[in-house]
Each structure stands twice: as C-alpha cells, then as structure tokens.
Amino acid sequence: MTLNDLSTAVLAATLSLGASFAQAQADPLPSWNEGATKKSITDFVARVTTEGTPDFVPPSERIATFDNDGTLWCEHPIYFQAAFAIDRAKQMAPQHPEWKTTQPFQSLLDGDMKTFFAGGVKGLLAVVAASHTGMTTEEFSRSVNDWLPAARHPRFDRPYTELVYQPMLELLAYLRSNGFKTYIVSAGGIEFMRPWVEKVYGIPPEQIVGxxxxxxxxxxxxxxxxxxKMPKIEFVxxxxxxxVAINxxxxxxxxxxFGNSDGDLQMLQWTMAETGARFAGIVHHTDAEREYAYDRESHIGKLDKALDEGKAKAWTIVDMKVDWKTVFP
Amino acid sequence: MTLNDLSTAVLAATLSLGASFAQAQADPLPSWNEGATKKSITDFVARVTTEGTPDFVPPSERIATFDNDGTLWCEHPIYFQAAFAIDRAKQMAPQHPEWKTTQPFQSLLDGDMKTFFAGGVKGLLAVVAASHTGMTTEEFSRSVNDWLPAARHPRFDRPYTELVYQPMLELLAYLRSNGFKTYIVSAGGIEFMRPWVEKVYGIPPEQIVGxxxxxxxxxxxxxxxxxxKMPKIEFVxxxxxxxVAINxxxxxxxxxxFGNSDGDLQMLQWTMAETGARFAGIVHHTDAEREYAYDRESHIGKLDKALDEGKAKAWTIVDMKVDWKTVFP
Incomplete structure (x- = not known):
C-alpha cells in the first residue's frame, strides 16, 4: 500500500464517519410525535450522557427497566401468555382424556369461555399449571417457540410478536445507543419471555426479569x-x-x-426515590381505534393509583393517541 | 488537515494497531505454569472463538460461570462471609445487651470460639441472621464496605480482597477479552458479594448469582x-x-x-451435558505452603465426588501447587 492509497482509504473512512454522524443526527424516535412527552425522553437522555455535568451517569449505571404487557406489547383482550396457556392446554387434551369431564378444562375444550372465565383466576391458573409445568425447561421453551409463529391475535389477526409497540422499540434502541442496559421486568413468566425477546426487542435472556x-x-x-418445571409458584x-426482583x-x-399499570407503581417509586436525574414513564392506553383504551376500570392492566401519582409527581405519561405516530410496526 | 497529515495519522494508527497485536500475542495467563492444565484452557478458548469451525460459539453464548469461595478467593480457615458475620455481631453487641447471656452470642463475645463452633452451623446461622437482616439493602451494603478495608485474614494478615487467586484473575480477564461474559455463581450471599466484586474481579453486580x-x-x-432484608432464607x-440459579x-x-468443591458438581454436570465444545474446571487445593491443602476430608470446600467425576470425565483439574506460578497478587 502506498501513502496515496492510504490517503484514499482515510478519505473513504472520513466520509463514512460523516455519514454515521448525519445518521446519528437523524431523529432516533421517528414514531413519536413532537411534544412534551418526546422531549422529556430526549432531554433526560441528553442530561445523563453529557460528561462533566452534575447529572452525568456513567454507562455502567445506566439501567433502564421496562414492564412488558401493555408497555412493550399489547395485553388485550387477554394477556398473551394466557392465550398461550389456553392454546397449549387444547393441544395437550388428547393426552388427558379426563379433562373432558373436569373443570376448568371441560369448558375450555367445549369452547364455553364464559363458564371458563367465570371461574376467575383459578381456572386460568390450572391451565397455566398444566401447560407450563411437568416438563423440562427446554421442552417448555420449545413449546413457546412452536406456538408463536402459528398463533394469531383475535382482533388484529397478526402474530403476537408483531403486536409490539413501534415507538417503544425505537425507545429501547435509542437508550441502548446511548449506553443504557435495557431490562424487562414483567409479571409475565420469565421462561415464557426468554425464547423470543432477544429477536423481538433486542434484549438478551439474561436481561429478562419476571x-x-x-x-x-x-x-x-x-x-x-x-x-x-414444578407445579409451584416461586415468585410473582x-x-x-x-x-425486589430488580434488586x-x-x-x-x-x-x-417505564410501565403502564398499578402493577408497575412500586418499580417507578423505587426508581425515583434517589437523588440525581431519574425518569419514570407510563403508557396510558387512550387509543381504542388503533389499539385499546382503558385505565381505572380495566380488568387487565388497571391504571389508577399510578396515574394519580404520575400526574402529581409530573412523571412522563404517554397519551398513546396523541404521542404515537404509529402503534405497531 | 492535509493529505500528508492524514497519511501520518494513518501510519501512527497502524503502528498502534501493531502494538496492540503484539500485546495480544503476549501470554495472557502469565501466572499459570506451562503444561496440560493451561493448555486445556487456551485450546478451548481457541476452539470456540475461531469462526468458520464447527466448535465456534457466537459471543452472546459465551457464558462462563465461576464459583467464588475456594475458586476465585481463599475459603480457609472459615468462609470470609462467616468472618464478616462474626465481626459484625461483635460490633453490634453494645446495641444488644441481652447477647451477653444468650448463646451463641455469649460465647462469641467471650472469645470462646470452641463453644461457639461446637453449636455447629446453627450458631453461625444465628450470627448471620443478626448481622445480615433487619436492615435495608443499602445499610447492609455499607456494612460490607466498612468491614472490608479494616478486616485482616488471621494467617496471611492481609485484607480478604487481596486473597484472590492471581491466576484466576488472569483467567477472568482472558475470557472477557475473548468475548466471554463472566459470572459468579456462589453459595455466598449475593448481597455480600455485590459491593466489592466489580472492583476486585471486574464482574458487575448484575453478573453475580448467589x-x-x-x-x-x-x-x-x-x-x-x-x-x-428479612430474617428468612430465600434460596441456597x-x-x-x-x-437452577443459572437458569x-x-x-x-x-x-x-469452574468450581472447587462438591457444591459445584451439578453446575459442572449441567455445563457439560450438552453437545458442542464445553469446559469444566476444578481448583484442587494442594498447596499447604502457599495456601491450603484439602479435599475429601475438609469441613469447608469438601472435594470428593466432584474429584472422582472430574478425573473420570477428564475435566481440567488444577493442581494448585504445580499449575500456579503465583497464588495471590
């Protein structure tokens, strides 16, 4: 290589650097409409990543935690993990002839969902136990991977993993490109999430808490x-x-x-109860047309106390209808 | 900047790259004597990191787990966490006048360690409960950080955090420089380890399992x-x-x-029970002069079944006396 070749190489490298720079300057959150919500996010990230300022946080301490159901993907009309449990139990029925005459399996197999859900959470837990335990962790993981590509959401007729929120995918990537380590902290089953979250959210299995x-x-x-996997709950x-699980x-x-329901309140309180720059966000489902609209009265993802506390403490509350240009990818 | 300046910059960069290359070629494990043990490590790392070969493992799956007590740092004459619990209980005694007449605290405060240890693990557990619970996680973390710089090992008269094994520090760094993610998986308390492991081992708190x-x-x-922190054991x-904890x-x-005792056997079995290139290592304490010599009969770090299985299955068994040039930094 001559010095001239080297110069050409350097020029090429410089041009390529320039292109990267322009790209970095492009909007990292294109699915978020301009406004106070979006600005609260970008302002916060700028504050904690600017060296030499009092709010600077070293990368190793840039921990971001996200609820999953209703925060990163849809949770209506029922939690997607419940849909999985129901589908799996139906598939397993031939190996369990006794289910034909045992509740809650009988109503499930008869398609009598009114009776099934009338049993409350107990019926669902029985189905979860049947579909989630009595097998190895690897067998369970395979059953999740088998179900996902075939299952469809009843309203949107799309695979569940496509019903993730595009603005939140951008937020996860934006935080990571700013040195954050992104975690899921979900009431969902840790082993139900791990098989697919890396592909869908870019979050590796070791950063899934559930x-x-x-x-x-x-x-x-x-x-x-x-x-x-034994039929005994360890931790909710x-x-x-x-x-507690974050610790x-x-x-x-x-x-x-970031959360979306009262089940996330203590995570948000814990995050904010320390000095220094901190961010708490809540997804408020206000868009019945593109997704769902629910809060204080919802049987799933109830948002009541956390909405009041979020407003009182000026946390960032996403108004889905107003703040999001796109909902799903 | 002229093209000539750029050429000079490129030359400088090239020279610096050359220096890094030379450095990478230097022995990454200088405290390990040459021989089969050291070779089994470097051969394994070469196998899983060479792209295009059947044994290649992508970086995201290069998970390495290490026991702590007896594997990364010394565990004799008693587990260092037990020494912490005993020292802390003594410090706390003025706030607990009743301890003067209550066992196991009475014997501890009287310096009658024979009676104290005669109570078996029960006495120690009472002292652990007193020193580890009834406080916030942050208060506990501070108590560990306060103790470490002041405490000294009875035989070596050095801070406990200096009684880490230099060859293992090199191994951790070597694995990380080859794209591995290094974890501690210890019977020790997760909250006892987290305050200091990052500084001592370069392993962040989120990679500590205990x-x-x-x-x-x-x-x-x-x-x-x-x-x-409540006075109730959650998981051993x-x-x-x-x-189970790794999963x-x-x-x-x-x-x-890597482990050193029968308490690590199932971790080693689990690691090896899959196809593809895999590595299981055991530190065998054979050096009474520089450290300690113990295995089948030891009350701490008993190595019996795992030694037999390791030999039978040709796992790497470190003979401390023979394989390690240096023990402590």
Missing part, C-alpha cells in the same frame, strides 16, 4: 441432568415484587423505568 | 421506599441449586464453568 415457578435439578434415566414479579437480579437501582 | 434472603419492599415513615445457591438468572447454559 415471575417464576420452582425448577428442580434432576438426573434423567440416562444420567443426563435436566431442569424440571408484580407490584412490590418488582423492586435480586440486577443489584442496581434503575435510573429509567 | 444465595439470598427474603427482601421486602416497604414505605418508610417519610414515604420513601426501602428494601428491607449450592449443589443442585447452582444450575433463573442467566437463562442460558454456560459453556465454561
């Missing part, structure tokens, strides 16, 4: 160890459980947290 | 939320608990694991 069942180490007949990552898994307090 | 007590979210009198990360926290199976 509810869990007891798992047991067992040596199989062939001497090969397996982890068996909801409400006051969220800061348990991450061991650092987030500086940025 | 035993835990129940933690409760509480709103203080001032309305400020705190996490209280030992033996079959280790693969819980990381959600991926390690391809590389």
């Amino acid at each position: 509810s869990s069942g007891v798992v047991e180490f067992q040596l199989g007949a062939d001497g090969k160890p397996v982890l068996m 990552d909801e409400g006051p459980g969220k800061p 348990h898994f991450i061991g650092r307090r987030p500086i940025f947290a | 035993s835990s007590g129940v933690v409760e979210f509480q709103l203080g009198a001032d309305g400020k939320p705190v996490l209280m 990360d030992e033996g079959p608990g280790k693969p 819980h926290f990381i959600g991926r199976r390690p391809i590389f694991a």
